[in-house]
Amino acid sequence: TxxxxxxxxxxRVHKLDPGRLLHTGTQAPQNLAAHLDDQVSSERRRAISxxxxxxxxxHEQQHEGQHxxxxxxxxxxxxxxxxxxxxxxxxxxxxxxxxxxRKPALELLHHLKNTNFAHPAVRYVLYGEKGTGxxxxxxxxxxxxxxxxxxxxxxPDAHLWVKNCRDLMQSTYNKQRFDQPLEASIWLKNFKTxxxxxxxxxxxxxxxxxxxxxxxxxxxxxxxxxxxxMTRVRSATDAVGIVLKELKRQSSLGTFRLLVAVDGVNALxxxxxxxxxxxxxxxxxxxxxIYNLRKVVRNDWNGGAIVLTLSQTGSLFKPRKAWLPxxxxxxxxxxxxxxxxxxxxxxxxxxxxxxxxQYYLENSWLQHEKAHTEEGxxxxxxxxNSNPGQLERLCACL
Amino acid sequence: xxxxxxxxxxxxxxxxxxxxxxxxxxxxxxxxQVRWSRSGPEYRDPQIDKGYYRKELGKTQHVKAAPTALALxxxxxxxxxxxxxxxxxxxxxxxxVLARSLMTHTLADVKRKQFEKxxxxxxxxxxxxxxxxxxxxxxxxxNCEPVTGLVPILKGGHFYQVPVPLAxxxxxxxxxxxxxxxxxxxxxxxxxMPEKLSYELLQAFHxxxxxxxxxxxxxxxxxxxxxxxxxxxxxxxxxxxxxxxxC
Numbered sequence: 001t002x003x004x005x006x007x008x009x010x011x012r013v014h015k016l017d018p019g020r021l022l023h024t025g026t027q028a029p030q031n032l033a034a035h036l037d038d039q040v041s042s043e044r045r046r047a048i049s050x051x052x053x054x055x056x057x058x059h060e061q062q063h064e065g066q067h068x069x070x071x072x073x074x075x076x077x078x079x080x081x082x083x084x085x086x087x088x089x090x091x092x093x094x095x096x097x098x099x100x101x102r103k104p105a106l107e108l109l110h111h112l113k114n115t116n117f118a119h120p121a122v123r124y125v126l127y128g129e130k131g132t133g134x135x136x137x138x139x140x141x142x143x144x145x146x147x148x149x150x151x152x153x154x155x156p157d158a159h160l161w162v163k164n165c166r167d168l169m170q171s172t173y174n175k176q177r178f179d180q181p182l183e184a185s186i187w188l189k190n191f192k193t194x195x196x197x198x199x200x201x202x203x204x205x206x207x208x209x210x211x212x213x214x215x216x217x218x219x220x221x222x223x224x225x226x227x228x229x230m231t232r233v234r235s236a237t238d239a240v241g242i243v244l245k246e247l248k249r250q251s252s253l254g255t256f257r258l259l260v261a262v263d264g265v266n267a268l269x270x271x272x273x274x275x276x277x278x279x280x281x282x283x284x285x286x287x288x289x290i291y292n293l294r295k296v297v298r299n300d301w302n303g304g305a306i307v308l309t310l311s312q313t314g315s316l317f318k319p320r321k322a323w324l325p326x327x328x329x330x331x332x333x334x335x336x337x338x339x340x341x342x343x344x345x346x347x348x349x350x351x352x353x354x355x356x357x358q359y360y361l362e363n364s365w366l367q368h369e370k371a372h373t374e375e376g377x378x379x380x381x382x383x384x385n386s387n388p389g390q391l392e393r394l395c396a397c398l
Numbered sequence: 399x400x401x402x403x404x405x406x407x408x409x410x411x412x413x414x415x416x417x418x419x420x421x422x423x424x425x426x427x428x429x430x431q432v433r434w435s436r437s438g439p440e441y442r443d444p445q446i447d448k449g450y451y452r453k454e455l456g457k458t459q460h461v462k463a464a465p466t467a468l469a470l471x472x473x474x475x476x477x478x479x480x481x482x483x484x485x486x487x488x489x490x491x492x493x494x495v496l497a498r499s500l501m502t503h504t505l506a507d508v509k510r511k512q513f514e515k516x517x518x519x520x521x522x523x524x525x526x527x528x529x530x531x532x533x534x535x536x537x538x539x540x541n542c543e544p545v546t547g548l549v550p551i552l553k554g555g556h557f558y559q560v561p562v563p564l565a566x567x568x569x570x571x572x573x574x575x576x577x578x579x580x581x582x583x584x585x586x587x588x589x590x591m592p593e594k595l596s597y598e599l600l601q602a603f604h605x606x607x608x609x610x611x612x613x614x615x616x617x618x619x620x621x622x623x624x625x626x627x628x629x630x631x632x633x634x635x636x637x638x639x640x641x642x643x644x645c
Contacts, residue, residue: 089510092514093510093513093514094513095517364529365509367509367529367530367531367532368476368530368532370475370476371476373475375475376475376476379474379475379476393502396502396506396509397501397502397503397505397506397509397531398476
């Protein structure tokens with residue numbers, strides 16, 4: 001009865017003034033109170049910040065703002081590439097991968113659950129200011145689709161394909177275009193890790209001749225094409241092109257569902273920093289990878305969905321403050337992507353902010369004494385403006 | 399956080415009154431006037447406490463226009479004077495933005511390293527492991543702080559290195575300076591500052607840093623020159639400074 005009384009008193013005190021310590025008369029109840037205080041506050045934190053629902057298909061409005069856990073084994077299989085580097089560091093530090101369920105992702109999940117696979121693929125574009133969580137929302141969607149057994153075609157950062165390419169060679173297939181063997185082979189390796197089980201099921205629908213000695217027959221599994229691209233690095237770009245073409249063609253047949261997820265899609269229609277030997281600039285459509293990717297992102301196929309993310313962070317020749325689709329895509333890109341469903345990813349609302357802070361406190365990431373107090377929280381809110389990226393950077397050093 | 403006592407006795411520099419630098423022969427523990435005052439003695443210091451203005455105001459008195467050190471107190475809750483001093487010492491060419499970002503990265507690195515070791519450690523170690531980068535920073539500097547130092551004193555035409563107990567601000571100034579110089583001079587080719595500094599801070603926290611032998615070297619030299627300790631007598635007794643004409 002004394003315990004019940006204590007817990008009721010503590011919960012009432014918490015409602016009134018969570019920051020103050022509990023002052024009681026004698027020693028023993030004070031220790032007990034402190035212990036119960038800790039327990040109750042940690043339970044409160046868990047209730048705000050975490051949910052036990054780890055299946056993205058069952059995430060609903062009530063889970064908004066809460067973190068759900070992705071098992072680390074799944075993480076390695078699903079995301080060999082594509083997670084933001086700071087998030088990877090956080091996963092390594094906390095030894096767990098927790099993602100927050102947010103409104104843009106919930107909206108997209110609702111749309112994806114109700115897609116009509118007979119209609120052409122719908123394009124969804126996640127846009128927002130820097131650091132608001134577009135890439136992580138995309139990762140949430142990919143997790144959902146992988147759980148639902150879709151084939152996920154994930155390009156982690158299209159900006160990496162238009163800049164800093166060491167080995168650019170003239171394409172064997174089409175003399176006007178350029179090959180990027182290194183980027184293509186890396187992508188093929190990661191694609192294989194993510195979609196191992198589909199590679200043996202899907203068969204090619206025509207014969208591909210690589211060179212005088214090697215060719216892939218019609219009806220052979222797609223895994224062979226991927227292997228060919230990985231071993232013969234010179235033809236890696238062509239292998240990527242073949243994979244994209246086959247997947248697009250066969251998704252309409254209905255054997256599997258295709259999700260095309262591209263991060264930083266504004267790279268496809270911008271400018272590149274790559275130059276020919278005579279120092280003249282190369283346009284994006286002259287790169288074979290970009291040319292093939294543009295074809296996949298067109299909505300002339302059915303049996304899946306296309307989820308795209310705009311990103312200013314890696315983009316070339318775009319002002320830092322630009323974040324709207326029209327600004328980042330340009331006229332050409334916007335016309336190519338039109339019509340699409342834009343989904344705004346904004347800063348944290350107060351509930352999400354509180355949840356994020358509670359998550360950090362639970363993992364004892366916020367070590368500064370003042371971070372637990374109301375003043376500290378207000379200061380963090382002010383300094384970060386509820387921007388998730390900024391908040392993460394601020395909390396790292398506190 | 400609980401501010402250590404050393405900081406509470408920092409010389410409060412008002413706009414016109416200042417403590418002279420330590421190694422001056424005219425050094426006393428008194429305040430001397432160094433600048434002319436803009437406001438006369440009848441003016442009060444500015445009132446920064448908002449609560450005062452919410453109450454009913456009594457008789458008004460003229461208030462000084464320029465803020466004092468109390469008014470310049472930082473408004474951030476996470477402010478730490480030692481960390482700010484360290485950041486200023488790391489700064490080169492006035493690039494405070496870079497210095498501050500290096501400081502934040504250093505603290506974040508310290509925290510991350512401790513977390514990683516936590517996951518790999520056994521249960522007993524997990525309980526005792528310190529995660530707070532600020533406590534690690536303070537403890538590391540405390541471990542590196544020298545208590546006695548050598549000061550050059552002119553006597554009979556020659557400069558002698560005399561061992562002397564160092565004042566508070568010199569303790570942590572020397573510790574910080576040695577730590578930064580340790581990085582600047584002894585880093586491998588492309589090692590970044592946060593990485594090396596976080597490593598150094600953790601080493602100093604466990605009393606293994608190369609800066610600590612430097613402190614012990616200072617103590618050894620001080621012991622060697624113990625005989626000259628009485629040379630400091632002239633500084634304490636002769637305020638006019640007729641004997642010591644250095645500085």
